[in-house]
Amino acid sequence: MRMDRRKFITKTTLSSLATLIGTEIVFGTNMLHDYQPVALQDPDPFKLFKKDSEMVILNDKPWNIEAKAHLLDDKITPNKYMFIRNNGLIPETIDVKNWTLVIDGESVVHQKKYTLSDLKSTFKHHTYQLTLECGGNGRSEFNPPAKGNQWTIGAVSCATWTGVRLRDVLEDAGIKDSAVYIGYHSADTHLSRDPKKEPISRGAPMIKALQDETLLAFKMNGKDIPLAHGYPLRLVAGGWPASVSGKWVERISIRNKVHDGAKMSGTAYRVPCNSIAPGTIVSDKEMCIIESMPVKSLITFPKSGAIIHTKDTLKIRGHAWAGELEVSKMETSIDFGAAWQKCSLEKPANRLAWQHFSANIQFPKKGYYEVWARATDTNNKTQPMVLPGWNPKGYLNNACHRIAIKVT
Amino acid sequence: MSTDKEFQKKLRKAEKLAYFAGFLFLIAGVGVVFLLIDPNFIRFQSKQKNSITTSVELDEDRIENGIHIRTGLIDAKGLMTVVTNCTNCHSAKLVTQNRMSAERWNATIKWMQETQNLWELGSNQKIIVEYLVANYPQKEKGRREHLININWYELEN
Numbered sequence: 001m002r003m004d005r006r007k008f009i010t011k012t013t014l015s016s017l018a019t020l021i022g023t024e025i026v027f028g029t030n031m032l033h034d035y036q037p038v039a040l041q042d043p044d045p046f047k048l049f050k051k052d053s054e055m056v057i058l059n060d061k062p063w064n065i066e067a068k069a070h071l072l073d074d075k076i077t078p079n080k081y082m083f084i085r086n087n088g089l090i091p092e093t094i095d096v097k098n099w100t101l102v103i104d105g106e107s108v109v110h111q112k113k114y115t116l117s118d119l120k121s122t123f124k125h126h127t128y129q130l131t132l133e134c135g136g137n138g139r140s141e142f143n144p145p146a147k148g149n150q151w152t153i154g155a156v157s158c159a160t161w162t163g164v165r166l167r168d169v170l171e172d173a174g175i176k177d178s179a180v181y182i183g184y185h186s187a188d189t190h191l192s193r194d195p196k197k198e199p200i201s202r203g204a205p206m207i208k209a210l211q212d213e214t215l216l217a218f219k220m221n222g223k224d225i226p227l228a229h230g231y232p233l234r235l236v237a238g239g240w241p242a243s244v245s246g247k248w249v250e251r252i253s254i255r256n257k258v259h260d261g262a263k264m265s266g267t268a269y270r271v272p273c274n275s276i277a278p279g280t281i282v283s284d285k286e287m288c289i290i291e292s293m294p295v296k297s298l299i300t301f302p303k304s305g306a307i308i309h310t311k312d313t314l315k316i317r318g319h320a321w322a323g324e325l326e327v328s329k330m331e332t333s334i335d336f337g338a339a340w341q342k343c344s345l346e347k348p349a350n351r352l353a354w355q356h357f358s359a360n361i362q363f364p365k366k367g368y369y370e371v372w373a374r375a376t377d378t379n380n381k382t383q384p385m386v387l388p389g390w391n392p393k394g395y396l397n398n399a400c401h402r403i404a405i406k407v408t
Numbered sequence: 409m410s411t412d413k414e415f416q417k418k419l420r421k422a423e424k425l426a427y428f429a430g431f432l433f434l435i436a437g438v439g440v441v442f443l444l445i446d447p448n449f450i451r452f453q454s455k456q457k458n459s460i461t462t463s464v465e466l467d468e469d470r471i472e473n474g475i476h477i478r479t480g481l482i483d484a485k486g487l488m489t490v491v492t493n494c495t496n497c498h499s500a501k502l503v504t505q506n507r508m509s510a511e512r513w514n515a516t517i518k519w520m521q522e523t524q525n526l527w528e529l530g531s532n533q534k535i536i537v538e539y540l541v542a543n544y545p546q547k548e549k550g551r552r553e554h555l556i557n558i559n560w561y562e563l564e565n
Contacts (some may be wrong), residue, residue: 059502061502112471141552145508
């Protein structure tokens with residue numbers, strides 16, 4: 001009988017464990033199934049991260065990769081078109097068997113530690129489709145230029161995430177009345193490789209932490225989360241800057257003050273509390289933390305540059321989202337905003353998921369056109385056609401998306 | 409029968425020996441010819457030296473069309489100071505993506521020193537900032553740019 005070595009070891013370890021504890025281990029084969037450590041060695045980043053070859057690499061240390069508008073056409077974003085944002089270095093090995101999540105902090109009642117299987121077996125599972133957009137999406141358009149990775153429009157995704165509610169876990173450990181904020185701590189490595197430094201340790205106020213849709217996720221689109229997106233455990237807080245959704249989470253602290261981890265202070269993920277003229281230098285104490293992302297939309301079909309004939313009807317489609325809110329109206333213009341036509345707009349799959357829109361557009365005569373798209377949220381805020389308020393780090397650019405069309 | 413076998417064995421041995429001797433003779437012959445042409449093995453030495461230096465240039469600091477291939481940085485005064493000081497922790501792509509004034513580059517360097525473990529740059533700071541401002545100048549973009557680099561294609565209906 002042929003038996004491969006790993007299976008043999010698994011079985012012998014299992015049987016000796018069973019002897020030790022005197023009972024059969026239910027799902028033991030699953031438990032001891034070796035996870036293949038993911039070594040970041042493939043020189044081709046598209047293969048390494050299983051990304052489509054049309055994705056754009058902004059930075060390779062740390063890895064930052066974005067999509068293009070037409071790649072985001074799927075209603076649920078698949079991994080191959082999902083942007084990658086990193087502040088530090090992706091963990092090189094993940095010991096999934098010994099992975100634990102610690103809940104601690106000044107405002108925890110009992111400090112607790114959970115294994116992944118504890119989390120999966122103790123708490124109810126929930127699945128939501130959640131929009132994650134990088135706070136700096138659109139940074140490349142700001143003038144004067146803003147510092148950081150020059151994202152154009154592709155740092156947004158809307159996948160389905162499955163996990164347990166952060167609220168259920170926090171409540172299991174106990175939340176003191178003094179709780180103000182949660183802060184995450186992760187397994188990634190600082191660019192300087194200084195083990196005392198965290199590349200990023202952000203969080204959210206309790207009101208966001210306790211929302212139904214705020215998850216400790218272990219699946220993305222029904223499968224294990226890809227390594228670059230936070231395997232094996234990721235915080236997911238839809239509608240807020242995606243940096244709130246910490247990857248490779250090992251510890252969550254319930255804080256009695258606003259979390260003060262890396263990238264919570266200074267100009268990081270903050271905008272001036274009061275609006276300023278472009279290029280103004282702002283002191284750190286005049287900067288406020290970004291919470292909900294603003295209303296925004298993308299035309300995902302057709303790809304910019306389409307040539308059509310005069311009698312053709314152009315069918316366009318795309319997605320719109322509004323941070324904590326819902327999109328109430330979607331419009332397009334073919335004359336640079338002089339007139340707007342309403343699109344048909346679907347309800348979101350669940351709160352904090354992007355919404356799909358579509359429209360049929362006819363062009364009066366030959367020529368060069370731009371189709372501009374504009375979403376309005378339930379607070380009646382609309383996307384600006386020009387750049388919104390300048391800020392030192394170039395966050396929150398929700399200016400209208402547009403595509404070029406030639407009618408011949 | 410057995411003597412026959414032994415005889416065949418011996419014959420095979422002799423054959424092998426003959427081949428071996430022939431092989432040695434060939435090598436010796438080639439060696440003698442080589443010595444006659446190149447008595448100091450100059451060809452061999454120079455080849456080795458060349459291959460070492462070119463491989464260093466090719467892999468490390470090759471410049472093509474004014475671009476430092478390994479980092480993508482523009483070849484200009486101060487290049488190697490930037491390569492040495494600014495590409496250890498992060499990729500040069502983070503540098504070349506950005507367009508800043510001298511004042512903002514200096515503020516960025518200060519921030520990296522305070523929070524990201526960047527070392528003191530001393531007199532190199534001026535060289536680095538001058539390189540960045542000269543080679544990656546800011547461009548006035550206004551409040552909204554035209555759509556650029558449009559790849560036109562026929563849309564099938």
